[in-house]
Amino acid sequence: MSLLDRRLLFVTGKGGVGKTSIAAGLALLASSHGRRTLLCDVDARGAVAAAFETGPLGFAAEELAPRLHAMAMSTEESLKEYLRLNLRLPLVTRLGPIARSFDFVAAAAPGVREILVVGKLAYEVRENHYDLVVVDAPATGHVVGQLASPSAIHDLVHVGLVRDQTQWIVDLLRDPAATGTVIVAVPEEMPVTETIELTQRLEAETDVDLAAVVVNRVLPELFGTREEEVFRELLKDGPTKKLRDAVGGPVRHVLAGADLAVRLRRSRTSHIARLRQELPPRTPMMYVPEMFSRAQGIRATRMIADAIGDEL
Amino acid sequence: MSETGIDQLLAAKEVIVVCGPGGVGKTTMAAAAGIVAAVHVGGRVLVLTVDPARRLATALGLEALGNTEVRIPAEALAGGRYEPRGELWVAQLDTKQSWDELIRQHAPDAATRDAILGNSLYENVTAKFVQSHDYIAMERLYEIHASGRYDLIIVDTPPSRSAVDFLDAPEKMAEFFGSRLLRWLTVPYRSKLFASASRPFYHVADRILGQEFLRDIADFFLLFQTMYPGFVARAQEVQRTLRERRTSFVVVSTLDATSMSECDFFIDALAERRLSLGAVVLNRVLPSYFTERAAASAARKLGRRAPKLTSTLKLGEDPALVEGVLREISESFLSYGVTAARQQELRHEMRHAPPIVATVPFLAADIVSVEGLADIADRLRA
Numbered sequence: 001m002s003l004l005d006r007r008l009l010f011v012t013g014k015g016g017v018g019k020t021s022i023a024a025g026l027a028l029l030a031s032s033h034g035r036r037t038l039l040c041d042v043d044a045r046g047a048v049a050a051a052f053e054t055g056p057l058g059f060a061a062e063e064l065a066p067r068l069h070a071m072a073m074s075t076e077e078s079l080k081e082y083l084r085l086n087l088r089l090p091l092v093t094r095l096g097p098i099a100r101s102f103d104f105v106a107a108a109a110p111g112v113r114e115i116l117v118v119g120k121l122a123y124e125v126r127e128n129h130y131d132l133v134v135v136d137a138p139a140t141g142h143v144v145g146q147l148a149s150p151s152a153i154h155d156l157v158h159v160g161l162v163r164d165q166t167q168w169i170v171d172l173l174r175d176p177a178a179t180g181t182v183i184v185a186v187p188e189e190m191p192v193t194e195t196i197e198l199t200q201r202l203e204a205e206t207d208v209d210l211a212a213v214v215v216n217r218v219l220p221e222l223f224g225t226r227e228e229e230v231f232r233e234l235l236k237d238g239p240t241k242k243l244r245d246a247v248g249g250p251v252r253h254v255l256a257g258a259d260l261a262v263r264l265r266r267s268r269t270s271h272i273a274r275l276r277q278e279l280p281p282r283t284p285m286m287y288v289p290e291m292f293s294r295a296q297g298i299r300a301t302r303m304i305a306d307a308i309g310d311e312l
Numbered sequence: 313m314s315e316t317g318i319d320q321l322l323a324a325k326e327v328i329v330v331c332g333p334g335g336v337g338k339t340t341m342a343a344a345a346g347i348v349a350a351v352h353v354g355g356r357v358l359v360l361t362v363d364p365a366r367r368l369a370t371a372l373g374l375e376a377l378g379n380t381e382v383r384i385p386a387e388a389l390a391g392g393r394y395e396p397r398g399e400l401w402v403a404q405l406d407t408k409q410s411w412d413e414l415i416r417q418h419a420p421d422a423a424t425r426d427a428i429l430g431n432s433l434y435e436n437v438t439a440k441f442v443q444s445h446d447y448i449a450m451e452r453l454y455e456i457h458a459s460g461r462y463d464l465i466i467v468d469t470p471p472s473r474s475a476v477d478f479l480d481a482p483e484k485m486a487e488f489f490g491s492r493l494l495r496w497l498t499v500p501y502r503s504k505l506f507a508s509a510s511r512p513f514y515h516v517a518d519r520i521l522g523q524e525f526l527r528d529i530a531d532f533f534l535l536f537q538t539m540y541p542g543f544v545a546r547a548q549e550v551q552r553t554l555r556e557r558r559t560s561f562v563v564v565s566t567l568d569a570t571s572m573s574e575c576d577f578f579i580d581a582l583a584e585r586r587l588s589l590g591a592v593v594l595n596r597v598l599p600s601y602f603t604e605r606a607a608a609s610a611a612r613k614l615g616r617r618a619p620k621l622t623s624t625l626k627l628g629e630d631p632a633l634v635e636g637v638l639r640e641i642s643e644s645f646l647s648y649g650v651t652a653a654r655q656q657e658l659r660h661e662m663r664h665a666p667p668i669v670a671t672v673p674f675l676a677a678d679i680v681s682v683e684g685l686a687d688i689a690d691r692l693r694a
Contacts, residue, residue, distance in 0.1 A: 014334060015333060015334020016566075016570075016571065018570075050573075186335075188335075190365045193365070220647075222640050223637065223640065226633060227636060230627060230628060230633055231641070234625075234637070239625055242625055243614070243621060246621055247614060247617065247621070248610075249607065249609055249610030249613070253599075253607040254614060254641060254645045256601065257602060257607075257611075258645060260599070261648060263677070264676045267676050292648065292651055293650060296569060
C-alpha cells in the first residue's frame, strides 16, 4: 500500500534532521497526486510557513496550493472548537479565560494537551474534510506521548465526555490502513540511534503503525571499487602534478574536496547500514539525497517532493 | 592564542551554558571546550552533559553512572601534546534521579515526600510538565556551582522544543507554583467554600474529564504545593546564577538556513533577557577552498577536458574509467561548492555576531574518543 493512500501521517524525527522539509514535501507530493491534503504544524514555530514561503499560519486552515491546505496547531483553539462542537456552551465569549486556564492545566496533566492535538487531527480525518492529513509532529522525545495519549486518557478517565470520545480516536490511530508514523533520520550516529529507539518505543507504547523511515541528506556515492583505485592513483604526487600543469590551477584542492566527499559518504554509509540492520524487518525505507542547491522555501520543498516521489 | 579567544572566555567565567538548535553537535563542543579549559586554562572543570551520543559517552567513561561525576585521566586529555594545567570531570544529567533528589530536599516531611514519590502521576508530571527537563538541568547547574567544587562548569543544554525554553524554565517553575490556577485547582479539596471564580472552570472541567481524574490531579498538586516556598526561592536563585557576570552563553550552530535562523533567534532571546553571549561556534564548516574561484575553475576544466587529461595521465588500461573519475571529481567539487557558498553567505548574514566566532570544520569521522575531542579543542582555539 502506498504511503499516500493513508489518511493520517505523523512525521517525526530528531531535531535538525529536516523533519519539516520532509513533511512539507510529502504534503506537496500528495496534493499534486490529486489528494486533498492538510499539513499541520504542531510546534507552530513557523517552519511549515517558511517551507511554502507564506505568512504565519493560523488554526483555521488555508489553501497554499491547489488541494494543499495548511494550519498551525493551537491547543487553546482546539479546546474552544471542541467545547463549541460538544458542549454547545451558550456564552462562547466567556470561554476565553476558561480555555486559557485549561491550557495551563493541560500543560501539567498527563496527556490532556496531547489529546487536544491528536483529537483535532483525527476529527479532520473522520469528517472527511481531507483525504490525507500530514502532521509535522513534535520531535522524537515528545511524539510517543502524543500518540499514546488517547489510550492513556481512555485508561485514566473513567467517566465524562472525554472517556466517551476517546474510543473512536484510539480506533483510528490503531488502524494501519489509516494511520502511520514517518520517522525522518539523517545518516549520523545520534539520529540513527534515536530512530531505532523511537521505533521500539512506538511499538511498545502505542498502537500506531510505522509507515516509513526516511533517510534524509544521503550523500552521493562518487566511485565504485575500480574508480576508487584510479582516484587513489591521482592523489599521488606524479599524477597530481601532471593535472596541475594541464589545467593550470589548484588541482590539489579539487582532489582534496573529492577526498573529503568520499570520506563523508563512507562514514555515513555505516550509519545507514546500522539503521537498516536494527530496524524491524520489512520497514519501508526511503532515501532523499543531499540537495546541493541554493534553493530555499517552496523551490526546496518541491525538490524534496520530487525526491520522495521517485522513491514511492 | 588571540587576545579575545576561547581561552580567555573560559578563563574569565565560572559557568558556560552551551546551547543552540538540535543536531548541531552541542555535546561535542561542550566536551571540547572542557578540554580547552582543563588543558590550557587550568583549575577543576566539569562538563555536565544531558544526552550524549553513546560512543561519545563511552569515550568519556560515562556509562550508566547517573549523576556521578567522573574524572578524565590527565594523559588522555591532550593526546600527549600538552601538559594539562587542570582537571577535567564529566557528569551526565539523570533527570529522574535529579527530580527525586529535589523532592527529597524540599518536601516538608517524610510522609509528604513518600506520598509524592509514590504518586502515580509523579513520573508522568515530572516527565512532561512545564519544561521539567530544562528546569532540572539549570537546577543541577546551580547546585554544583553553589557547592564550589569546580572553578568552571560547562553545561550542555537539553534538546528543547525551543532553544530558549530552558532560559525561562526557572521563572516558569516559580510562576507555576505561585499561580492562581494551582490554587483554583486545589481549592475544592482544601475548603468547602468554593471560590466563585473557579466554579465555571470546574463546571467545564468536570464535564470533560470527569471528577475522579480531576481529583487525582488535584491531590498531586496539593502535595506538590507544600514545597512551594522552597521551590520558588530555589528557582529564583537558579535564575540569578544565569544572570551573573561570571556566567556566559555559547551558541553552537551549523551553517544551514534553519539552524542559523534559530541561532539568530536565540541570540536575540539572550539579549532580551540581558544574558551574556560569550561566543558563537559554527560547526561543520566546509573548507574555504570550495569557494575559491581558481579551484572552481580548475574543477570545471577537469570535467570539460577529461578525455584530453586522460591521455596526458596515461593511467591504467581503461581510459573511459579514468575519464569517468575525472568528471566525478569535478562534479562533486562543484556540488560541494554550492553548499560552501551558501554557508559563507549565511555566516555573513548573521545579525549580531559576538566578539568570538569559532569555526570547526566538517569532519568525516564521528568523534568517538577523547583524542578526537582534543582535536576539536585545538580547532576551537585556532
